[in-house]
Amino acid sequence: MYMSEVRKPLLRTMVALSVIVGSAMAADMKIEKNVDGAVIYPTKDGHYQAYSVNTQSKKGFSSYGRTPTAAEIKAWNKDVMPDGTGLPEGKGSVERGDELFADQCAMCHGDFGMGGKGYPTLSGGQGTLKNQLVDAAKGDEPPVRTIGSYWPYASTLFWYIQSAMPFPHPKSLSNDDTYALVAYLLSVNEIEIDGQELDDDYVLDRAKFLKIKMPNRDGFYPNVDGGVGAKEVAKFLKNPENYGKGTRCMKGCKDGKVTPIKFELKDFKPAMSTTRDLPKEEGSKTVSKGQKLYEAKCSACHANAAIGAPVVGDKEAWAKVTAKGMDVVYKHALSGFNAMPPKGGNMDLSDATVKEIVDYMVGASK
Amino acid sequence: MSKTIEKSVTLASNSVSTDSRRGFLKGMFMSVAAAGVVAPVALKADDAAITEEAEWGVKLGFPVDKYGYGQRSPYEHNVVRRVTDLLSSGDMYASVAMCPIHELEGGIITPNGLFFNRSHGGTAIIDPNKYRLMIHGLIEKPIVLTLAQLKRYPSESRIHFIECPANGSAEWRGPQFNSIQFTKGMMSSAEWTGVKLSVLLEDLGVKPEAKWVLAEGSDNSEMGRTIPIEKIMDDAMLVWGQNGEALRPDQGYPVRLLVPGWEGNLNVKWLKRLEFGDKPWHAKEETSKYTMLQPSGKAIRFFWPMEVNSIITSPCPEKPWTDLKKGDVVEIEGLAWSGQGTIQHVDVSLDGGDNWTEASLKGLVLPKSWTRFSMIIKWDGKPLVLQSRATDDTGNTQPTINQEIAAVGVESVYHRNAICSWEVKANGEVNNVHVRG
Known part of the structure; x- marks a missing residue:
């Protein structure tokens, strides 16, 4: 009954292979057919040829679609280029940027953009780019890539902040507020504009912005500016010596010694398993509206201990939150408290809905 | 040795x-x-899995209409994407879910539910009726397309992998994860269906001074990357199909850019806009990230493939x-x-x-x-x-x-x-x- 599990597939493979080998030899002469009347396809250089294409003209399809209006292009064309193309008018002070940063950015990026919560560090790092952390035990330090130490253009800063920040509520900052944040981030990185330090009362506007010279502006290659297009990149990529060239050595090629894992990382979610069994019954869970909205609108901060907001499920933290009664909790949720903006920044939610979310968060943390 | x-x-x-x-x-x-064929192992007792009737053989199975959209066997529940805090930037919105490439049952196609997911601001859910694609800039005939209009263009299907350039990045100093899923799982492969950009652009007319294209997504992170015109005209595609069904939301539903063989993040998801220009944009994900710092203190940029x-x-x-x-x-x-x-x-x-x-x-x-x-x-x-x-x-x-x-x-x-x-x-x-x- 337990016929050799090795032999059976081997025999089958041999039969199949002999058919292919036979057909390959006869490929140029005539089409070979199998027992079902179907063609046995030849192979060439060990491959089948794939992908046929329709070679008919494909002109004329732009009758589907229409020309965008000027207002539509303006609404979407918000990028800002290094030469200032796309940079809007506006102005903002370092002081205003400081306020905005404390309210909407510091909970993730740390005070003064110094990082420390898993999110990108925005300041410091000047003079570290040549660092190579090969061995921490020998005191090697890593390079620190921040706006001040690494970013080549300020245009990216304006564009990115306005289109993608603050993280839970992007596209909510006005031009003036964005100027203010850029001014603040330049000041904490001690970047000067036209020889001038950015003090608290410094006001950044479009004309001054165009004079910004980022410290690491010459820190990147290959060159793509001055109308060269992708030519220099092509030259660079063509030569694997630039990024690690291997050789097809076949004998006596040993290159190094076997090095095992020193500190194993295995904090996987879910835990690693290749077992085939039935999942554990999770019971019939109904998801409340409060929970759904919490997950969509509030969990970015309240599910993340690093941010400092009370994490849902943390009984101790929530006991403190509710110590002064639910009225206070509701009030804080609706009007803002510490780093949290009113309604957590979700101004589209009604007061009643915010209270429902709060009820879920409190209930889930008892 | x-x-x-x-x-x-x-x-x-x-x-x-x-x-x-x-x-x-x-x-x-x-x-x-x-070697001689290995002798069959003699069993001490008969195998109950054979000698007893199996429980699934003595009762009716599920009716054929139980699942409008089919489910895999519940016994496969451990075959899933996995995450680790160490590969996220602060939370699970700007993070990566790794593909269990050790569990793929052969071939070169990744099931859509196991395709690795790297996003910069969570997975956007786009209403396909409100989807618009704008192509403008140094183009003779700028255009706005609805999803239905885009799908009228003649389509092609291609099998390509997509790999995040950070795949394996935890290992520069030495091995860290005793796992293939976490050392090489930032990649997957699918058969993609869509229209080649060269087909679309033949009609729209690219102006001769256009050298670069900005591809921008409409999600939270407004993911943008600059792509050279040479790649756009060679094999780049706008794709809406993934292994025979609509793109999954985490792969950019309803439309993503496909730049075969290039860094994953260049395959911009939830694609909203292609702008043609004469200079590169230097977007955040091609300056602050996706650049390679060298011992000289200088960094390689635009390392595409x-x-x-x-x-x-x-x-x-x-x-x-x-x-x-x-x-x-x-x-x-x-x-x-x-x-x-x-x-x-x-x-x-x-x-x-x-x-x-x-x-x-x-x-x-x-x-x-x-x-x-x-x-x-x-x-x-x-x-x-x-x-x-x-x-x-x-x-x-x-x-x-x-x-x-x-x-x-x-x-x-x-x-x-x-x-x-x-x-x-x-x-x-x-x-x-x-x-x-």
Whole structure:
């Protein structure tokens, strides 16, 4: 009954292979057919040829679609280029940027953009780019890539902040507020504009912005500016010596010694398993509206201990939150408290809905 | 050490040249014949799985209309994408869910539910009725398309992998994860359906001064990247189909850009806009990230293609040989890929890279696509260090760890394609190790 599990597939493979080998030899002469009347396809250089294409003209399809209006292009064309193309008018002070940063950015990026919560560090790092952390035990330090130490253009800063920040509520900052944040981030990185330090009362506007010279502006290659297009990149990529060239050595090629894992990382979610069994019954869970909205609108901060907001499920933290009664909790949720903006920044939610979310968060943390 | 291994392992394809299938067959036959076929194991008792009626055979199964959209077997529930805090930037919105490439049941297609997911601001859910694509800038005839209009363009289907350039980035200083899912799971492969941009642009007319294209997504992060016109006109596509169904939301539903073989993040998801210009944009994800800092203190930018690469998927730390007995015949299998061409050769070493033998390619061998390789050996139960090394049709070969570090140092973060090593212990356990230094 337990016929050799090795032999059976081997025999089958041999039969199949002999058919292919036979057909390959006869490929140029005539089409070979199998027992079902179907063609046995030849192979060439060990491959089948794939992908046929329709070679008919494909002109004329732009009758589907229409020309965008000027207002539509303006609404979407918000990028800002290094030469200032796309940079809007506006102005903002370092002081205003400081306020905005404390309210909407510091909970993730740390005070003064110094990082420390898993999110990108925005300041410091000047003079570290040549660092190579090969061995921490020998005191090697890593390079620190921040706006001040690494970013080549300020245009990216304006564009990115306005289109993608603050993280839970992007596209909510006005031009003036964005100027203010850029001014603040330049000041904490001690970047000067036209020889001038950015003090608290410094006001950044479009004309001054165009004079910004980022410290690491010459820190990147290959060159793509001055109308060269992708030519220099092509030259660079063509030569694997630039990024690690291997050789097809076949004998006596040993290159190094076997090095095992020193500190194993295995904090996987879910835990690693290749077992085939039935999942554990999770019971019939109904998801409340409060929970759904919490997950969509509030969990970015309240599910993340690093941010400092009370994490849902943390009984101790929530006991403190509710110590002064639910009225206070509701009030804080609706009007803002510490780093949290009113309604957590979700101004589209009604007061009643915010209270429902709060009820879920409190209930889930008892 | 290498000599012992040479002696102790019979390479099934070693006795004859591997480029002949007949020779391969002969080699296989000889090695098995020489070894003698392993005797069937005598069981002490009958197997109840055979002698007793199975519970699923004595009752009705599910009706055919139970699931409008089919489900996999509940027994496969451990075959899932996984995450770790160490590879996220603060939370699970700007993070990556790794593909369990050890669990893919062969071939070069990743099931849509297992496709790795790297997003910069969560997964956007787009109403396809409100979807608009704008193509403008240095274009004779700027255009706005609805999804239905875009799908009227003549479509093509192509199988391509997508790989995040940070795949394997935790390993520059040494091995850290004893797992293939976490060392190489930032990639997946699908058959994509859409329209080639060269077809679309033939009608719209690109102005001669247009050299660069900004591709921008409409999600929270407004992900943007600059792509050179040469790639746009070669094989870039706007795709809406993924393995025969609409793109999954985490892959950019309803439309993403596909730039075959290039860094994952260039395949912009939830695509909203293509702007043609004469200068690169220097977007945040091509300055602050996705640039490779070198020991000189300068950084490489616009490193677009994913280099030639490979990994042995069986065995691997998650799929060891602990069930093997001394003398068992076993297939070493893996994936090779290159964003710059088609896989030409994959070599396998059993002794940590000292001696190499060419493996067989199997299945579809397509440009800028995953390619399966295979080598059958008889294992004598002694420790091995397995490596694979791919070469593509540009002639590029995967570097050793030492070769790669000599070129770019250890702080590049991205584009790590050095040869990987699995240590097979005598008990069949498999561990992630490096051969370096």
